[in-house]
Amino acid sequence: MDQQLNIRTELEYGLFNNLRHGQYILGTEVFELEKQLARFIGVKHCISVGSGTDALLLSLLAADVSALDEVITSPFNFIAAAQMIAFIGAKPVFVDIDPETYNLDVNLLEAAITPQTRAIIPANLYGQCADYDSINAIAQTYRLMVIEDATQSFGARYKNRWSGSLTQMSCTGFTPSKPLGAYGDAGACFTNDDLLADKLRRLRVHGQKERYHHELIGINSRLDTIQANVLLAKLKIFPKEITARMEVGNRYTESLQNKVKTPVIQSYNQSCYSQYTIEVDERDLVRDKLAKRGIPTAVNYPLPLHLQPALSYLIQDKGSLPIAEAASKRVLSLPMDAYLTPEMQQEIIDAVKNAVK
Template sequence: MEFIDLKAQYRHIQPAVDARIRAVLEHGQYILGPEVRELEERLAAYAGVKHCIGASSGTDTLLIALLALDIGPGDEVITSPFTFIATAEMIALAGAKPVFVDIDPRTYNLDPNRVEAAITPKTRAIMPVSLYGQCADFDAINAIAARHGLAVIEDGAQSFGATYKGCKSCALSTIGSTSFFPSKPLGGYGDGGALFTDDDHLAQRMRELRVHGQDRRYHHPRIGLNGRLDTLQAAVLLAKLDVFDDEVAARERLGARYSELLQGHVRTPVLAEGCSSVYAQYTIEVENREAVQTRLKEAGIPTAVHYPVPLHLQPAFAGLGGKTDDFPLAERAAARVLSLPMHPYLTEMEQRQVVEVLTATI
C-alpha cells in the first residue's frame, strides 16, 4: 500500500500529462513559457482572485510574499509552532522574527483567541497555516489584523482546493501561498508553488521578486531571487488541474469514510463550521504512537508524523528562547498525531484494511 500513490494518478491521466510535456519539449520555452501564464490564469479563476503568480516552491512563495510587504529586520510575524519549518524559516530568512502562538487543539490551526496578546509595535503580519487541508479561522484572524493594520499571509501549502465559508483557500487574505510539491493535493513532478492576491501593487512586486527583482530586462528596482516556476511543472499541473475537482471530491469522500469507520476508536479530524478539507493528510491522534506505527508497518501499511517537533523546540530557533511547555497544545499534538494513507485513488478495501489493523492495535 502506498502512503500517497502518485503512480496511480499518473496512470489515470497519462495521455494528458505526456501531451502537455511533449508540447513544452517541442516549443522549448522552458523558463516562463506559455504554460506558466495559462496555469496562472486558470488558478486565479479557480481560487477567485485577480492575480496568481507561479513560483519555484511553496517555500519561496512565503519569502516572496514577505519581501513584497517589505518585511525584514526588526519586524515580527505571528505564526504557528505546529507546522513544517518552512513557515517560520522564511520569516527568519527575511530577517524578521517568528512569534509563535499556540494552536486550536480541534483543528491544529492557529488559535485566533491567542493572537492579539502576541501583537507588539514590531508586528507586521500574521501568517496562519491551513494545516492538514483545512483553512484556519480567517474571519477572526482578518478582523484582528484589520484592527492593528497588519497583513495576513495564508500558508495554504496543504489546503489548496479547500473552502472556508464558501471561499477558496488562498483567496482569504492579503496574500495566499500554496505548494505544488508532489505529495500536495495539487502537486507537480518536482518543486513548485504559487501566490494569490487581489492587490495589483503586491502582484506586480511579487512578479518582479520571483525574477531577481527585475521590472524589465536587466533593470532591478529591488533585490529579489530566482523564484520562477518551471514551464515543465506548469505543464504537468495543467494536466492535473483538469481532474482536480474530481480528486478533491474523492478526498472528501475518503476523509468522511475514515472518520466514520474510526469513530469511537481514535480522535479523528474535526471540521470547523463552514469549512471543507482536502485532507492533504488524514491525521488522527493516538496514545501509543510508536507501537501503533510498528504494527501498521508490519501489516504493510505506511504512516507518517506531521510534525513530531514543534518549531519553538527546533535547534534552528534556539535563539528565540523557546522551551518545553511554552505551547502545550502544539507539544501535545506533536506527541500524538499520526497520518494515515490518503490520496484520491485509495480504495475502500485499502481503507478498511487500515482501519482493521489500526483498531485491533489500539
C-alpha cells in the same frame, strides 16, 4: 500511478510540446496555468514561483517585512514559514494552536501582537483552513498584513470561499505529495491587489521589471514549464479528486471516531485532507503494529518549531506552547489518496482498530 494513467495523454502532449518549443522557463504554459489557478480560486492574480518556500519568502518581501519586524505564525507546522521569517532577519512569534483543528488559536492571537508586529502567517494544517474572518478582523484593527499559508489546503473551502483567496496575499506549494502536486518543486502566490501582484512578479526575477533594470532586491524563483504542464493536466481532474479525498476522509472518520481522536472539521469548512491525521496513545507502538501489516504512516510534526535547534535563539522553553507540544507526541497520519479504494481503506481501518486495542 492511477492518477497518472488518467492524465497520461495530456501529460505526454504537454511535455512533448514543451520539448518542441523549447521555452523551459516561464513558457506560455506557465502563464496559462496562472490564469487557470487564479480563476479556480476566484482571485485576480496568480504569480507562479519555484517552490512553496519561495512563495512564503516572496510574500514576506512583498509585504515589506524586514529585520527587527515580528511575524506571528504557528509552531505546529513545517518549518518553511518560520524559517523564511528568520531568513530575512525578522522574528517568528509563535502562537499556540487550537487542540481540535491544529490551526492557530485565534483566542491567543491578539495578546501576541506588539508594536513590532508586521504580519501574520496562519498555517492551514492537514487541509483545513484557519478561522480567517476572526484573524482578518484582528489584523485590520492593528493594520497588519495576513498571508494565508495554503500549502496544505489548496482545494479546501472556508465559508464557501476557496483556500488561497481568504487574505490580502496567500501562498502555496505544489510538491508531489500535495493534493495538487507537480513532479518536482513548484509554488504560487495569489492576490487581488494589483500593486502586490506587480511587486511579486518583479521579486521572482531578481527584482526586475524589464531586462537588466533591477528596481528591487529579489531572487530567482521562476516556475519551469514542464511543471506547469504537469499541473495543467492535473488541474482538469482536481475537483473530482478533492471530492474523492473528502469521501475517503469521511469514511475514515465514520469508522474510527470511537476508537481514536479523529479530525474535527469545523461546520463552515471543507477539508481537502492533505493528510488524514488521528491522535493515538503509545504512537510508536501503534506505528510498529501498522508497519508489520504493510501500512505506512507519517508523523507531522514530531517536534514543534519553538523547540527546533535552528530556532533556539528565540528562547521559548519547553512547556511554553503546551497544545502544540502535546499534539506533537500523539498525531499520526494514515494513508490518504483520492484513489484509495473502499477495500484498501477498510484494510487500513481494521488494522488501526486492532493496533489501538
